[in-house]
Amino acid sequence: MLKRVHFPSSPLPYLLVAPQIAITLVFFIWPASQAMYQSFLIEDAFGLSTEFVWFENYELLMEDKQYLDSFGRTIFFSAAVAFLSMSLALVLAGFADRVIRGAMVYRTLLIWPYAVAPVLAGALWVFMFNPTLGIISYALEFVGVNWNHYLNGEQAMALVIFAAAWKQIAYNFLFYLAAMQSIPRSVIEAAAIDGAGPMRRFITIVFPLIAPTTFFLLVINAVYAFFDTFGIVHAVTQGGPANATTILVYKVYNDGFVGLDLGGSAAQSVILMALVIGMTVVQFRFVERKVQY
């Protein structure tokens, strides 16, 4: 048992946490409860009257094929973003770990994308892949790919995935690099003496030893792809073509501000909120205990 230190009760501790509590109340609890309340209401088409309907909005959502499709799409999107950005980051970190000369430059360059705002990241990819002007779509033409993400839903999805993954690589890279550098050099050297080549060392020693980081990043990336990619989707495809890239966060916005179904949109955002809370719990429960090895 830790011995607790008792201070005479004073208002100071409350004063010290007050700003944080105020911020949480104003920017999180209040809007969250508004959303919660809103999700129990149905407005008529002209916004003249509202009716309190309990869970009807949620029931409607569960029957809405478009919503369920969007759910599936979001899971695919998240998995793809997490896989792509984590595996690229892992490879880059693997190389960075070996680089000695110019390591600073290499790392700094890799960290830049993280500083780019989502909308700008999206815009960058839109430019590169613009069907008529983009440099990459131009290059793709030579290998026989007709790139037009304004018409082709799969290409649109791919583009959003690239943009979202690209932006997250820097973050993953940093964590992977830190994890790799915390492996004692001598363990790697021992494996080299035992006869393992670089690839084998990576697979049998490095990768298992950074498993806790992989798990941590998996959750972080899933959360990112679920909730932080609105800006990218908005800039790149605006959910189109034909909803092919309408992931959940985008649908919240679209249904609420474009479709003006405020109740339905609020219900969706409450579900998203529940998901984020769920993932955060998983995160804390497992990451704190670390993946055992």
Add this chain to the structure above:
Amino acid sequence: MATITLTDLVKSYDDTQVLHHVEGAFEDGEFIVIVGPSGCGKSTLLRMVAGLESVTSGEIRIGDRVVNDLEPADRDIAMVFQNYALYPHMSVFDNMAYGLKIRRIPKDEIRKRVEDAADILEIRDYLQRRPRQLSGGQRQRVAMGRAIVRDPQVFLFDEPLSNLDAKLRVQMRLEIRKLQKRLGVTSIYVTHDQVEAMTLGDRLMVLNGGYVEQFGAPTELYERPASIFVAGFIGSPSMNFFEVTVAEGVATLPSGAKMSSSTTYSGKATLGVRPEHMSPAPDGPLKIEVGMLEQLGANTLVHGVLEGRSEEIVASLPGLEHINVRTTLGFDAPSESIHLFDETGVRID
């Protein structure tokens, strides 16, 4: 089994040279200890043999192969690291089997070899445990086991005992020595502990600042140290040194006392005499004003200064002695245990 030959070996980092023209021919089955103070380049030399550091110039041969440009994996060596470097995510069994699996040794052969090694090292009961579930001494054994199952041509040890407590260190020291003799594998062992070096090594290479000061059998280093550095480094407590002038086989101490020696050298020199070679002699040339006693049981160390001067001196007497501090005692030493070194620190005969 193999010989190891180092020829004109040099190591530089950028423009600082940390090893200078190291030479050495190690025989098959020999236990070589590289010893020296911290930062003298011991680990660097060992890691060059292992292939973990590049060779700046010179040549390393294992057997009749020049290994300068071979990967560690291709040198047929095994190494025990100071921090053991066990694979934390693998069981003890897998730690020991790792190198064998890579070499595609059949499964039951691996099992047999690992179990045999585990029996020798008395870690059979821990084979399924993870390294973090073992004590320091047990980890040390696993690290040894990982080296011996491979049945390599050469063992390399980098201060493998420095993380153990004193008693365990002495025990493991003997075990390593026995194991090495039994397996007959050529070994290079790095340590900064001269006692460890003296007990383990068939031959010792004393390094200082990247130079080889002396390379020879422990008794040779003790009896005929080639330089002041070796003389002071080998032996505990260290040798006493005094500035003297030598003429016609007689060394004159600053106090004016004279000690005879069999040299023909004349001029300024440093005289060295080991504490354990000094014996009480009321009229002896070395008069000690006793400052402190260390009664170790088997022997007694008498610390003090030369009478009327500031040079410190230690004498070692057998058994328990009771001497009052601040008394003055005379000591003498036989001329064959007096060492003389010239002004550059090189031994004079």
